[in-house]
Amino acid sequence: MANPSYAHHDDHHDHKPGFVSRWFFSTNHKDIGTLYIIFSLVAAVVGIGISLLMRLELMYPGMQIFSDGQMWNAYISAHGLIMVFFVVMPALIGGFGNWFVPIMIGAPDMAFPRMNNISFWLLVPAFMLLAASLFVGEGPGAGWTIYPPLSDSTFHSGPAMDLALFSLHLAGASSIMGAANLVTAFLLLLAVPVLAGAITMLITDRNFGTAFFRPEGGGDPVLFQHLFWFFGHPEVYIMILPGFGIISHIISTFILILPGFGMISHIVSTFSKKPVFGYLGMAYAMVAIGGIGFVVWAHHMFTVGLSLQTQSYFVFATMVIAVPTGVKIFSWIATMWGGSMRLDTPMLFAIGFIFLFTVGGVTGVVLANAGIDQVLHNTYYVVAHFHYVLSLGAVFSIYAGFYYWIGKMCGRQYPETLGKVHFWMTFIGVNLTFFPMHFSGNQGMPRRYPDYPEAFWGWNYVASIGSLISVASFLFFFYIVWVTLRSGAKAAANPWGAGATTLEWQVASPPPFHTFEEIPRMR
Amino acid sequence: MKVFMAKCRAFGLGKLMAGVAALAMGLVLAVPALAESMVGAPAPWGMGLQPSGGVIKERISSFNSMVFWIITVITIFVLILLAYCVWRFREERNPVPSTTSHHTGLEIAWTVIPVLILLVIAIPSFRLLYFQDRAVDADMTITVQGRQWYWNYTYADHGNFTFDSYPIQEADLKPGQIFKLSVDNELVIPVGASIRVLTTGHDVIHSFFVPALGIQKYTIPGRTLETWMRADRPGIFYGQCNQICGTNHWFMPIAVRAVPRAEFDTWVADAQKRFAQADGSAPVIAAAPASQDSLQIAEARR
Ligand code: HEM
Ligand SMILES: [Cu+2]
Ligand SMILES: [Cu+2]
Numbered sequence: 001m002a003n004p005s006y007a008h009h010d011d012h013h014d015h016k017p018g019f020v021s022r023w024f025f026s027t028n029h030k031d032i033g034t035l036y037i038i039f040s041l042v043a044a045v046v047g048i049g050i051s052l053l054m055r056l057e058l059m060y061p062g063m064q065i066f067s068d069g070q071m072w073n074a075y076i077s078a079h080g081l082i083m084v085f086f087v088v089m090p091a092l093i094g095g096f097g098n099w100f101v102p103i104m105i106g107a108p109d110m111a112f113p114r115m116n117n118i119s120f121w122l123l124v125p126a127f128m129l130l131a132a133s134l135f136v137g138e139g140p141g142a143g144w145t146i147y148p149p150l151s152d153s154t155f156h157s158g159p160a161m162d163l164a165l166f167s168l169h170l171a172g173a174s175s176i177m178g179a180a181n182l183v184t185a186f187l188l189l190l191a192v193p194v195l196a197g198a199i200t201m202l203i204t205d206r207n208f209g210t211a212f213f214r215p216e217g218g219g220d221p222v223l224f225q226h227l228f229w230f231f232g233h234p235e236v237y238i239m240i241l242p243g244f245g246i247i248s249h250i251i252s253t254f255i256l257i258l259p260g261f262g263m264i265s266h267i268v269s270t271f272s273k274k275p276v277f278g279y280l281g282m283a284y285a286m287v288a289i290g291g292i293g294f295v296v297w298a299h300h301m302f303t304v305g306l307s308l309q310t311q312s313y314f315v316f317a318t319m320v321i322a323v324p325t326g327v328k329i330f331s332w333i334a335t336m337w338g339g340s341m342r343l344d345t346p347m348l349f350a351i352g353f354i355f356l357f358t359v360g361g362v363t364g365v366v367l368a369n370a371g372i373d374q375v376l377h378n379t380y381y382v383v384a385h386f387h388y389v390l391s392l393g394a395v396f397s398i399y400a401g402f403y404y405w406i407g408k409m410c411g412r413q414y415p416e417t418l419g420k421v422h423f424w425m426t427f428i429g430v431n432l433t434f435f436p437m438h439f440s441g442n443q444g445m446p447r448r449y450p451d452y453p454e455a456f457w458g459w460n461y462v463a464s465i466g467s468l469i470s471v472a473s474f475l476f477f478f479y480i481v482w483v484t485l486r487s488g489a490k491a492a493a494n495p496w497g498a499g500a501t502t503l504e505w506q507v508a509s510p511p512p513f514h515t516f517e518e519i520p521r522m523r
Numbered sequence: 524m525k526v527f528m529a530k531c532r533a534f535g536l537g538k539l540m541a542g543v544a545a546l547a548m549g550l551v552l553a554v555p556a557l558a559e560s561m562v563g564a565p566a567p568w569g570m571g572l573q574p575s576g577g578v579i580k581e582r583i584s585s586f587n588s589m590v591f592w593i594i595t596v597i598t599i600f601v602l603i604l605l606a607y608c609v610w611r612f613r614e615e616r617n618p619v620p621s622t623t624s625h626h627t628g629l630e631i632a633w634t635v636i637p638v639l640i641l642l643v644i645a646i647p648s649f650r651l652l653y654f655q656d657r658a659v660d661a662d663m664t665i666t667v668q669g670r671q672w673y674w675n676y677t678y679a680d681h682g683n684f685t686f687d688s689y690p691i692q693e694a695d696l697k698p699g700q701i702f703k704l705s706v707d708n709e710l711v712i713p714v715g716a717s718i719r720v721l722t723t724g725h726d727v728i729h730s731f732f733v734p735a736l737g738i739q740k741y742t743i744p745g746r747t748l749e750t751w752m753r754a755d756r757p758g759i760f761y762g763q764c765n766q767i768c769g770t771n772h773w774f775m776p777i778a779v780r781a782v783p784r785a786e787f788d789t790w791v792a793d794a795q796k797r798f799a800q801a802d803g804s805a806p807v808i809a810a811a812p813a814s815q816d817s818l819q820i821a822e823a824r825r
Contacts, residue, residue, distance in 0.1 A: 061703075068770055069769070069770035069771055069772055069773055069774075070769065070770035073767060073769070073770070073772070141767075141769070141770070142767065143767045147728060147766075147767075149726065149727045149728070149744055150727040150728065150767065150768060150769060154726075155726070155727055155769060215724075215744045215745025215746075216744075216745075219745075220745065221728060221743055221744065221745065222743060222746070272612070272620060273620040274620045274621065274622070274623075274624065275622075275624040276624065277623075277624050277625070277626075278624070278625060278626075278629075278630050279624065279625075281630050281634075303730060303739050303740055303741050304741050304743065304748075305740065305741065305743070305746065305748035305749075308652065308653060308656050311652060312649060312652065315645070315648060315649070315652065316645065319641045319644070319645060320641075322637065322641060323634060323637050323638055323641070326633060326634075326637045327630075327633060327634060329601060330629075330633040331630075331633075333601070333604045333605065333608060334626070334629065335624075336605075336608040336612055337608060337612065337621075338612060338617070338620065338621030338623060339608075339612050339617070339620045339621070340612065340613075340614050340617050340618055340619060340620040341608070341609070341612050341613045341614060341617075342613075342614050343609065343613060343614075351605055351609065354601070354605060355601065355602060355605060358597070358598055358601045358602075359598055362594035362597055362598055363594070365590070365594060365641075365644070366587070366590050366591075366594060369586070369590065369644070369648040369651070369652075370648075370652050371582075371583060371586060371648055371651030371652045371654075371655055372583055372586065372587050372590065372648075372651075374583065374655060374737060374738070374739045375572060375580070375583055375734050375737055375739065377730075377739060377765070378730060378732075378765045378766060379765070439568075439569065439570040439571075440565075442569070442570060442571050442572050442573075443565040443566065443569040443570075443571075443572070443573060443734075444565055444572075444573055444732070444734035444762070444763070445565065446732070446763050446764070446765040446773075448767045448772060448773075449763075449772065449773040450773055451703065451773050451774070452703065452773070453564075453565060453701060453702065453703040453704050454567075454701075454702070454703075455564060455565040455566055455567050455569070455701075456565055457567065458567055458568040459568070
């Protein structure tokens with residue numbers, strides 16, 4: 001175990017810089033982590049606010065909130081891009097990754113602290129560009145997948161689309177620089193440049209007369225889809241996968257930290273007071289998911305006219321991913337099995353995560369069958385699938401991480417009862433929102449529709465009610481944050497008891513400005 | 524809109540009883556009614572796939588049910604395990620945690636059993652994929668083109684006539700027509716004929732999607748894609764554009780009407796007079812359908 005006396009030992013070195021240099025020129029991993037978390041909360045207010053407008057629009061057939069389809073398309077595109085690039089990635093990788101990876105591995109700070117700073121500060125203009133694009137001309141209405149020709153200058157002639165594309169460029173650069181610090185870079189380094197290339201080609205198609213994706217100039221719109229999903233599939237997984245670069249650390253220190261999977265493993269193990277079950281299998285499963293994740297992209301493209309052989313391959317490869325996914329789920333359960341479980345709020349969110357992720361995983365297996373996908377592609381079934389795995393998976397792990405670490409981060413513990421109420425509100429709300437989408441999807445309701453035939457009304461209505469509950473639970477979360485910061489009980493160095501064995505629980509809550517000035521000794 | 528809201532509110536007990544009665548009657552009458560003429564459209568509160576209008580969709584449905592049962596069992600299994608853990612292994616009931624963190628047998632089992640389950644899924648999956656890819660022996664060819672925001676259909680084997688298909692505005696609906704699904708010119712096909720569908724693009728990407736016939740293909744500018752469909756029951760099958768394509772993406776429905784062969788021939792004769800040819804020349808007057816023979820095959824197959 002690490003020596004618990006660092007906390008005191010460090011105090012008199014704890015000279016904090018002034019406000020501007022502390023928060024604007026910050027190179028301190030904890031401060032940058034805090035900035036990321038605040039940023040992602042702000043972005044979440046915008047992104048979730050838009051989703052509320054969308055659900056209100058869809059509560060009844062007919063147009064009620066949006067003036068026309070183009071405006072609708074712009075807002076749904078913004079919703080997707082905001083949630084992916086400005087909420088989930090910043091919270092999981094930028095926020096918790098920055099805060100806790102260095103502490104857990106006993107490092108004084110990130111390897112490249114200045115790059116860490118610019119990675120955050122790139123996100124701010126990126127977000128501003130995207131927000132601005134909504135108010136320029138007709139907005140960027142091509143979906144978060146920005147397929148040409150719809151996204152090229154013939155069909156989106158104004159500057160709005162260019163703003164959105166530049167925003168993506170900045171967000172991508174930010175991700176890469178942020179990830180270079182965590183060894184997650186491996187995944188992102190392979191994926192993001194492909195997106196950057198595709199976006200650059202789209203920008204030159206739009207503005208400089210090239211024809212990479214323009215059929216009339218010999219280009220190919222399907223090429224864009226290949227490039228986009230070569231990035232896109234790994235990207236959606238990155239949000240849920242841990243950086244498995246730190247697996248070497250994991251093996252020695254038993255820390256399975258980082259987004260989604262890693263955090264969940266960690267929390268399940270802490271609260272069951274047992275080590276992670278099947279540790280090596282878990283590590284291999286993550287490597288497998290990350291690796292195979294790069295060779296399944298065309299399962300998003302079963303209806304673009306791929307040859308039979310190509311489709312067969314992508315069906316097969318996609319199904320293979322389900323195996324390591326199953327390994328993770330069963331290993332988490334086995335970690336709980338025989339444990340001595342505390343059901344505090346973080347653990348509730350972790351268990352909720354496992355269930356939601358299972359639901360999303362099995363519908364993924366349905367969609368992996370190109371034969372069935374022919375009637376489910378682009379319907380609400382797909383929307384249900386990816387909200388279960390991605391949105392709920394990621395959001396539940398963010399909440400789990402938040403409740404787990406908030407005491408450590410700010411020195412005050414959240415109110416437990418309110419946390420539990422928040423869990424149940426969220427769990428009921430999101431299931432009511434997204435489960436009925438399987439039904440409307442089965443029935444053939446296409447996604448990205450602001451208005452629909454009356455027959456689709458019922459489940460849409462239920463989903464909208466569910467979203468009201470979900471939004472209420474989100475507001476309730478802010479209330480909890482407020483209560484915690486104002487009047488939360490003082491957090492002990494370790495509020496979680498015997499299960500919490502990792503380094504961050506050995507230091508004071510909150511940790512001193514410089515957590516470790518010398519490498520901690522471990523046994 | 525207002526009317527609809529009122530209708531939603533009136534969705535009370537009385538409606539529910541009437542609904543149940545209608546459902547019961549529907550079940551009794553369903554079989555002969557299907558043979559008559561079916562409607563392939565979403566149903567209020569519908570939960571599963573749409574009814575099947577043809578063999579491709581039938582196969583999709585039956586395979587989908589199999590997969591559905593498998594995933595349901597898996598999900599319930601996981602749910603039960605989770606619930607059991609929460610109940611049995613909470614602090615109060617199990618104060619001393621076990622220290623087991625490996626079990627090779629278990630780990631092999633939860634790798635190998637999923638592989639086997641996936642194999643069970645994969646085999647019929649590939650069979651379905653190969654079946655639905657393209658028509659083995661197409662009876663006729665229709666070219667489908669998605670345009671902002673309507674559909675264009677060309678009957679290559681019947682004198683190459685071509686026409687546009689627009690949605691019907693709410694004010695112009697006739698009784699029996701469905702708002703946001705009905706169109707002015709339906710895509711008419713003979714029952715039982717295997718139809719080669721070629722999709723081509725015009726402006727942006729659209730997707731030709733008719734759930735009850737189990738067909739979906741993008742229409743991509745610069746490309747021609749091939750797929751097929753077959754309606755084995757007369758009826759009307761609705762679909763909608765299924766790839767975001769601009770402001771009216773939500774308002775470019777598809778309606779495929781499957782009619783008996785004779786009716787189809789009459790329709791073709793009339794269509795040749797009404798619609799221009801794809802190359803822009805005047806309608807052909809009374810040209811004989813090019814693929815009479817192949818239609819005979821379709822007839823025989825029925
Ligand atoms: C068992 C594992 C999984 C399988 C077999 C699977 C399979 C699929 C397939 C086949 C599609 C394409 C559906 C279509 O467009 O017709 C899809 C869509 C999607 N999946 Fe998964 N998936 C799995 C897990 C995940 C995970 C873990 C995430 C993210 C955390 C994810 C995120 C998404 C997203 C975002 C889309 C939709 C993208 C879009 O069209 O906008 N999936 N999945
Ligand atoms: Cu994917
Ligand atoms: Cu369209």
